[in-house]
Amino acid sequence: xKNHATYECTVNSLKERGVVLTDLAKIVYDMQLKYSxxxxxxxxxxxxxxxxxxxxVQHAILTGINLDKLAEKKLLDEPLQxxxxxxxPLYGSDETLALSIVNxxxxxxxxxxxxxxxxxxxxxxxxxxxxxxxxxxxxDDILCAICAAACSRxxxxxxxxxx
Amino acid sequence: xKNHATYECTVNSLKERGVVLTDLAKIVYDMQLKYSxxxxxxxxxxxxxxxxxxxxVQHAILTGINLDKLAEKKLLDEPLQxxxxxxxPLYGSDETLALSIVNxxxxxxxxxxxxxxxxxxxxxxxxxxxxxxxxxxxxDDILCAICAAACSRxxxxxxxxxx
Amino acid sequence: xKNHATYECTVNSLKERGVVLTDLAKIVYDMQLKYSxxxxxxxxxxxxxxxxxxxxVQHAILTGINLDKLAEKKLLDEPLQxxxxxxxPLYGSDETLALSIVNxxxxxxxxxxxxxxxxxxxxxxxxxxxxxxxxxxxxDDILCAICAAACSRxxxxxxxxxx
Amino acid sequence: xKNHATYECTVNSLKERGVVLTDLAKIVYDMQLKYSxxxxxxxxxxxxxxxxxxxxVQHAILTGINLDKLAEKKLLDEPLQxxxxxxxPLYGSDETLALSIVNxxxxxxxxxxxxxxxxxxxxxxxxxxxxxxxxxxxxDDILCAICAAACSRxxxxxxxxxx
Numbered sequence: 001x002k003n004h005a006t007y008e009c010t011v012n013s014l015k016e017r018g019v020v021l022t023d024l025a026k027i028v029y030d031m032q033l034k035y036s037x038x039x040x041x042x043x044x045x046x047x048x049x050x051x052x053x054x055x056x057v058q059h060a061i062l063t064g065i066n067l068d069k070l071a072e073k074k075l076l077d078e079p080l081q082x083x084x085x086x087x088x089p090l091y092g093s094d095e096t097l098a099l100s101i102v103n104x105x106x107x108x109x110x111x112x113x114x115x116x117x118x119x120x121x122x123x124x125x126x127x128x129x130x131x132x133x134x135x136x137x138x139x140d141d142i143l144c145a146i147c148a149a150a151c152s153r154x155x156x157x158x159x160x161x162x163x
Numbered sequence: 164x165k166n167h168a169t170y171e172c173t174v175n176s177l178k179e180r181g182v183v184l185t186d187l188a189k190i191v192y193d194m195q196l197k198y199s200x201x202x203x204x205x206x207x208x209x210x211x212x213x214x215x216x217x218x219x220v221q222h223a224i225l226t227g228i229n230l231d232k233l234a235e236k237k238l239l240d241e242p243l244q245x246x247x248x249x250x251x252p253l254y255g256s257d258e259t260l261a262l263s264i265v266n267x268x269x270x271x272x273x274x275x276x277x278x279x280x281x282x283x284x285x286x287x288x289x290x291x292x293x294x295x296x297x298x299x300x301x302x303d304d305i306l307c308a309i310c311a312a313a314c315s316r317x318x319x320x321x322x323x324x325x326x
Numbered sequence: 327x328k329n330h331a332t333y334e335c336t337v338n339s340l341k342e343r344g345v346v347l348t349d350l351a352k353i354v355y356d357m358q359l360k361y362s363x364x365x366x367x368x369x370x371x372x373x374x375x376x377x378x379x380x381x382x383v384q385h386a387i388l389t390g391i392n393l394d395k396l397a398e399k400k401l402l403d404e405p406l407q408x409x410x411x412x413x414x415p416l417y418g419s420d421e422t423l424a425l426s427i428v429n430x431x432x433x434x435x436x437x438x439x440x441x442x443x444x445x446x447x448x449x450x451x452x453x454x455x456x457x458x459x460x461x462x463x464x465x466d467d468i469l470c471a472i473c474a475a476a477c478s479r480x481x482x483x484x485x486x487x488x489x
Numbered sequence: 490x491k492n493h494a495t496y497e498c499t500v501n502s503l504k505e506r507g508v509v510l511t512d513l514a515k516i517v518y519d520m521q522l523k524y525s526x527x528x529x530x531x532x533x534x535x536x537x538x539x540x541x542x543x544x545x546v547q548h549a550i551l552t553g554i555n556l557d558k559l560a561e562k563k564l565l566d567e568p569l570q571x572x573x574x575x576x577x578p579l580y581g582s583d584e585t586l587a588l589s590i591v592n593x594x595x596x597x598x599x600x601x602x603x604x605x606x607x608x609x610x611x612x613x614x615x616x617x618x619x620x621x622x623x624x625x626x627x628x629d630d631i632l633c634a635i636c637a638a639a640c641s642r643x644x645x646x647x648x649x650x651x652x
Contacts, residue, residue, distance in 0.1 A: 416644060
């Protein structure tokens with residue numbers, strides 16, 4: 001682990017918000033199995049972990065989760081408070097921040113990011129719906145980005161090993 | 164039309180490669196109908212046209228189509244010739260170029276771009292498969308981007324009118 | 327003005343943080359005068375205003391300024407609080423958010439954005455230094471982005487008129 | 490070296506176009522010396538090399554150099570041929586492709602990319618001017634991107650080691 005303290009904080013922030021890393025590994029597994037029939041959940045989990053060990057990724061996650069939490073506490077100025085609270089469809093800063101995670105692993109990740117963001121598969125779907133005052137406007141895009149980045153990392157590493 | 168000559172060239176390049184603009188309008192219509200029940204194909208067609216009237220969009224389209232055509236003529240240097248000819252999954256410059264089209268209409272378009280690029284709905288699916296020596300490595304991503312950009316433009320304009 | 331209420335909020339947020347729009351217009355004027363010898367500050371001011379009238383731009387500005395203000399009030403969780411307070415050079419999310427402003431006006435804006443972000447000319451320089459407890463980690467990048475976007479908009483419009 | 494064959498092709502393509510890698514290392518050295526007073530040209534050269542070992546980077550370089558060479562041979566369709574030949578300031582796809590290199594190393598690289606692209610320091614300046622029929626529309630942006638990426642990589646690695 002390169003940035004141990006920030007890595008720990010990032011993983012704890014995700015846990016605190018209800019994210020189970022093995023659920024993310026399962027999404028990566030389901031998406032990549034057709035390309036790598038010998039894939040295991042453990043291998044996917046390792047790629048998720050390596051994505052979370054990157055400074056740029058940690059910063060984007062911490063920033064997004066902080067904004068979600070501040071919106072829950074009604075600490076943002078209007079009109080931003082209402083925009084983030086309602087997950088306003090034309091608000092784009094959540095996608096922007098999430099894409100900075102995907103970018104680190106090359107352009108091939110955009111496709112998986114967009115697909116996940118629309119289909120909201122697995123655990124991601126839980127965070128899309130806002131009920132009982134919780135806000136996950138940034139988190140759901142961030143989870144899509146972490147999974148898409150892990151898919152890209154896995155695809156690149158697999159080809160490197162073959163060559 | 165702002166850049167009339169380049170607009171004409173862009174539309175002609177798309178036609179020459181087998182792209183029918185009303186087919187793209189149909190994809191936009193299918194994606195946006197649930198948000199705008201009074202939507203018409205004509206309105207979608209107009210948004211496609213306005214996207215194609217933007218200089219950044221025209222340049223990305225012309226560059227991508229030229230690369231596809233040069234790959235068909237085997238005029239690229241190796242290893243790029245083989246990479247583009249085979250539509251190598253880890254080649255990312257096609258997504259990169261396509262995203263510069265989406266970017267012009269805000270971050271909300273990334274989701275639709277990625278979803279379209281994975282699902283290859285409608286006419287887009289035809290250009291993904293390479294048979295009989297034709298190369299559409301850039302074109303299929305570009306078509307996803309044009310549709311995603313038109314969806315974003317439509318969504319933004321609709322809200323502007325309501326306000 | 328398309329989104330009048332949000333436009334007003336955005337301009338007021340900038341003013342509240344000490345930003346004078348004519349100072350931004352002056353930066354655009356100084357950067358573009360060599361390409362357009364008949365340019366006026368008024369024309370630059372108009373381009374700044376049209377950039378600020380775009381929803382994507384407004385959202386990025388409001389998000390960035392909110393984060394700066396929350397950091398001043400020490401309301402962010404650690405380690406994000408310290409990272410933003412100190413304007414940590416490896417942070418990145420400030421540049422990411424700012425780039426979503428530049429992106430709306432095409433890729434030619436990246437060069438001006440980067441140059442302004444390094445040179446910190448005019449009013450931008452004032453916001454880079456943090457003294458007396460104020461935090462402008464996001465604002466200085468946002469101002470670079472607004473100016474770079476206005477330069478791109480101006481360059482595109484000038485060529486459109488000539489054609 | 491991960492992708493040895495493509496790495497070799499990329500380095501050879503750069504050499505063939507007149508790029509000396511130690512000249513790029515010198516630019517990185519000049520930009521980063523103030524932050525790392527014990528920096529050596531050798532360390533910078535190693536970072537340049539590691540950037541060139543990344544698949545996404547190799548693909549962007551090969552694509553850009555191919556387009557420059559095809560423009561020299563007048564093999565592009567109009568109006569793209571004239572746009573690239575003249576290095577038309579509103580083109581954009583050259584910056585787009587170059588930014589996909591910078592993106593791999595996080596958002597902090599945008600500033601250095603933009604600054605280099607405007608200042609055209611060292612060897613980069615040579616490739617900006619087009620004389621005697623040679624075209625370097627993509628190459629000059631690519632060189633800025635390689636140097637900016639190496640600066641980011643160096644900055645991140647230095648902090649990782651300290652921590």
